[in-house]
Amino acid sequence: xxxxxxxxxxxxxxxxxxxxxxxxxxxxxxxxxxxxxxxxxxxxxxxxxxxxxxxxxxxxxxxxxxxxxxxxxxxxxxxxxxxxxxxxxxxxxxxxxxxxxxxxxxxxxxxxxxxxxxxxxxxxxxxxxxxxxxxxxxxxxxxxxxxxxxxxxxxxxxxxxxxxxxxxxxxxxxxxxxxxxxxxxxxxxxxxxxxxxxxxxxxxxxxxxxxxxxxx
Amino acid sequence: xxxxxxxxxxxxxxxxxxxxxxxxxxxxxxxxxxxxxxxxxxxxxxxxxxxxxxxxxxxxxxxxxxxxxxxxxxxxxxxxxxxxxxxxxxxxxxxxxxxxxxxxxxxxxxxxxxxxxxxxxxxxxxxxxxxxxxxxxxxxxxxxxxxxxxxxxxxxxxxxxxxxxxxxxxxxxxxxxxxxxxxxxxxxxxxxxxxxxxxxxxxxxxxxxxxxxxxx
Numbered sequence: 001x002x003x004x005x006x007x008x009x010x011x012x013x014x015x016x017x018x019x020x021x022x023x024x025x026x027x028x029x030x031x032x033x034x035x036x037x038x039x040x041x042x043x044x045x046x047x048x049x050x051x052x053x054x055x056x057x058x059x060x061x062x063x064x065x066x067x068x069x070x071x072x073x074x075x076x077x078x079x080x081x082x083x084x085x086x087x088x089x090x091x092x093x094x095x096x097x098x099x100x101x102x103x104x105x106x107x108x109x110x111x112x113x114x115x116x117x118x119x120x121x122x123x124x125x126x127x128x129x130x131x132x133x134x135x136x137x138x139x140x141x142x143x144x145x146x147x148x149x150x151x152x153x154x155x156x157x158x159x160x161x162x163x164x165x166x167x168x169x170x171x172x173x174x175x176x177x178x179x180x181x182x183x184x185x186x187x188x189x190x191x192x193x194x195x196x197x198x199x200x201x202x203x204x205x206x207x208x209x210x211x212x213x214x215x216x
Numbered sequence: 217x218x219x220x221x222x223x224x225x226x227x228x229x230x231x232x233x234x235x236x237x238x239x240x241x242x243x244x245x246x247x248x249x250x251x252x253x254x255x256x257x258x259x260x261x262x263x264x265x266x267x268x269x270x271x272x273x274x275x276x277x278x279x280x281x282x283x284x285x286x287x288x289x290x291x292x293x294x295x296x297x298x299x300x301x302x303x304x305x306x307x308x309x310x311x312x313x314x315x316x317x318x319x320x321x322x323x324x325x326x327x328x329x330x331x332x333x334x335x336x337x338x339x340x341x342x343x344x345x346x347x348x349x350x351x352x353x354x355x356x357x358x359x360x361x362x363x364x365x366x367x368x369x370x371x372x373x374x375x376x377x378x379x380x381x382x383x384x385x386x387x388x389x390x391x392x393x394x395x396x397x398x399x400x401x402x403x404x405x406x407x408x409x410x411x412x413x414x415x416x417x418x419x420x421x422x423x424x425x426x427x428x429x430x431x432x
Contacts, residue, residue, distance in 0.1 A: 049315065049347055061304055068310045075303040087291040088277055094284045099265065131265055 004029040005057040007043050009036065010199060011207050013156040014066040015054040020152050020197050021070050025079035067097055070149060083149045093143045096135075097153035103128045107156070110172070111164040112212060122172065129178050132157065136184040140191075147193045158188045159198060167208035220245040221273040223259050225252065226415055227423050229372040230282040231270040236368050236413050237286050241295035283313055286365060299365045309359045312351075313369035319344045323372070326388070327380040328428060338388065345394050348373065352400040356407075363409045374404040375414060383424035 006022070006029050008015030022029050034043055034053050046055045046062035056063045056072065063072045074082040083090045106128070109121030135142075142150035151158075162185070165171045175182040188194060222238070222245050224231030238245050250259055250269050262271045262278035272279045272288065279288045290298040299306045322344070325337030351358075358366035367374075378401070381387045391398040404410060 058304075063304070063307045063311075065311055065314055068307050068314065071310060072303055072307045075306065087288055088274075088279070090291065091279045091284050091288045094287060095279075095281055098281055098284065 003059060006031050007034050007040070007046065007055040007057070008032070008053045009034060011204055012053060013160045016155055016197065016199065017066045017152050018054045018056055018069050018073070020155070020193070021073045021082055023197060024082060024147075024152075024193065025073060025077045027073070027077050027079070067101060067153060070097075070152060074149075081148070082152065084144060084146070089143050090149075093149040096142045096150035099128075099131070100150075100153050100156060104156070107161065107164070111168040111170055111208075118170075122170070125172055128157075129173060129181055132184075133178040133181040137180040139180075139184060140187060147191060151188070151193075154188070155194075158185050158194075160204075163201065163204050163208055167205055168212045219275060222247050223250050223256070223262065223271040223273070224248075224269045225250060227420055228269060229376045232371055232413065232415065233282045233368050234270045234272055234285050234289070236371070236409070237289045237298055239413060240298060240363075240368075240409065241289060241293045243289070243293050243295070283317060283369060286313075286368060290365075297364070298368065300360060300362070305359050306365075309365040312358045312366035315344075315347075316366075316369050316372060320372070323377065323380070327384040327386055327424075334386075338386070341388055344373075345389065345397055348400075349394040349397040353396040355396075355400060356403060363407065367404070367409075370404070371410075374401050374410075376420075379417065379420050379424055383421055384428045 004022070004027055006015070006018055008018065008031065010033055019031070032040070032042075034040060039051060042057075043053065043055060044051055046057060047053075047064045050064065052064070054064075054066055054069060056069045058072075058076065063069050070082060083093055103124065106121045106124035109117045110125045111121075113121065141147050142154065161173065165173065173182065189198070220238070220243055222231070222234055224234065224247065226249055235247070248256070248258075250256060255267060258273075259269065259271060260267055262273060263269075263280045266280065268280070270280075270282055270285060272285045274288075274292065279285050286298060299309055319340065322337045322340035325333045326341045327337075329337065357363050358370065377389065381389065389398065405414070
């Protein structure tokens with residue numbers, strides 16, 4: 001078994017969080033694409049509670065939950081820090097990563113569900129965008145001037161959210177409504193740490209279009 | 217302003233998580249009880265996103281979200297470690313803390329809501345208890361032999377859950393259904409790090425009885 005193995009989905013922002021962290025650290029790893037409808041026994045054994053990707057396997061031991069994996073990577077491997085060394089900045093980064101993760105259900109409901117669930121989701125996503133728009137005024141990254149933990153966690157809203165909007169036809173973000181967020185997003189997608197690590201937008205769009213149409 | 221100040225509710229497991237961590241580290245702090253219906257301007261300014269307790273204020277800087285605060289306390293103050301020094305054990309502790317936090321909505325719905333929300337909550341809480349019962353077989357604490365991060369996060373299920381059951385009349389835990397969980401809970405509540413830090417059970421019960429009866 002390779003020393004570092006990642007089980008993921010090519011279209012998942014959570015898998016990409018882990019890939020970005022490994023790349024940032026310069027860690028060599030073996031990537032194994034999982035099949036959503038036929039998960040490998042390695043995945044099922046490695047993450048018996050959730051049975052979900054991403055799973056990082058390091059020296060045979062599984063680590064699960066993308067945010068937990070980011071902390072593990074930062075603490076285990078040499079290379080540039082993902083979290084700042086300053087405890088207060090670390091707390092800020094963890095706060096924003098948790099804030100973003102707490103909105104995942106609302107994002108899924110907004111773009112992949114219908115009816116009441118979708119309406120509730122939309123309201124929550126708009127509230128989230130308001131908070132982010134306020135926070136990101138004149139900011140390049142979430143904490144300090146350095147791309148790091150919260151920014152990696154923000155890949156969902158920085159890149160995937162726009163794909164979800166286009167795939168579903170539910171558009172919430174405009175530069176009139178959320179100007180700071182839009183400016184931040186544009187710079188984020190084009191920053192050196194991100195632009196080479198994004199999955200192909202057209203393929204992602206086709207994938208999520210099919211999921212938005214598929215029966216739930 | 218005192219160097220370390222904690223804004224909390226006496227009945228909140230999340231506030232108590234922070235108190236337990238501060239006590240474990242031997243940190244002196246000023247505790248300020250907040251009024252749920254009339255939150256202080258200090259609380260509102262310190263946690264503008266959620267407007268919730270607990271908030272730790274250290275040298276004038278606010279830190280919010282109980283799990284984020286636990287990490288901050290561990291990284292900032294001398295004293296016994298809350299998280300292990302080993303990255304894999306740290307990942308396990310963070311996984312269980314996140315697992316427990318992800319069930320908070322289901323727990324609230326089970327014991328403080330009615331109808332469909334409550335039924336959905338009950339199912340999710342029973343699933344959670346199954347996972348915990350399986351994990352806690354022959355275990356004194358979540359990770360290794362030492363009371364720490366995940367155990368502090370588990371105060372909600374170890375103590376408050378039983379109070380919620382008694383207050384609401386919705387009983388899910390029996391020693392027949394979840395024997396390992398019950399054994400763990402009994403030992404947990406009586407361990408030296410916990411038993412002196414629990415709020416008075418009768419007062420807590422009266423408080424949650426009133427909330428279970430109150431209109432939502």
